[in-house]
Amino acid sequence: MHHTENAYQAFKNILPLLKPNGYIAIGLYNKFGRIPLKIRILLAKTIFKNNQKIKDWFIKMQIGEIEDKERARGWWNDQYLHPHETTHTIGEVLKWFKNHNITYYQTVPTSTPFDQSVLEIAGVWNNFNVIYPYFPIRAYKQLSWIWKTHHEGGYWITFGKNTQINGVSVNSSHN
DSSP: OTTSSOHHHHHHHHGGGSOTTOEEEEEEEETTTTHHHHHHHHHHHTTTTTOHHHHHHHHHHHHOOOSOHHHHHHHHIIIIIOSOOOEEOHHHHHHHHHHTTEEEEEEESOOSTTOOOSOOOTTTTOOTTOOOOOHHHHHHHHHHHHHHSGGGTSEEEEEEEEOEETTEESOOTTO
16 A cells, blocks of 8 residues: 555555455554664665665665565565655554554554564454554654664554444454
């Protein structure tokens, strides 16, 4: 959705496909987590324009050693030359969820306070230990993503569950 003209509209477009009590995962670039890449893009397009050594270093920094040069070229084009992308915050996605009766489950990387794990896949649909990310928590975690998600380019996923059946909310926890 982050390469569409309007990520929120794209989100709304997929909602009719979501079954009652169905789960949804929204993957986006984070405004804060994307800062290191935006700096590298600026450097790559200005100071180090056409510098293959810097380009190779940036590629290695984010995706490691790549034997497949075509894959590396495709990745470079996506990350550094793509004509359009959008960045978003957890708060924006929480509003999207609230406006459409989607119950928040969690984010990957985690937005749970004091949890320093980068990827939290086990039990992703079980929000038993997840704390709803109110503003101070969101601000803290997203700022930490500047250093933790720079290899993924600030990418994060928010998970939720459809809590509407025939237009009636059946579970509005966290909303």
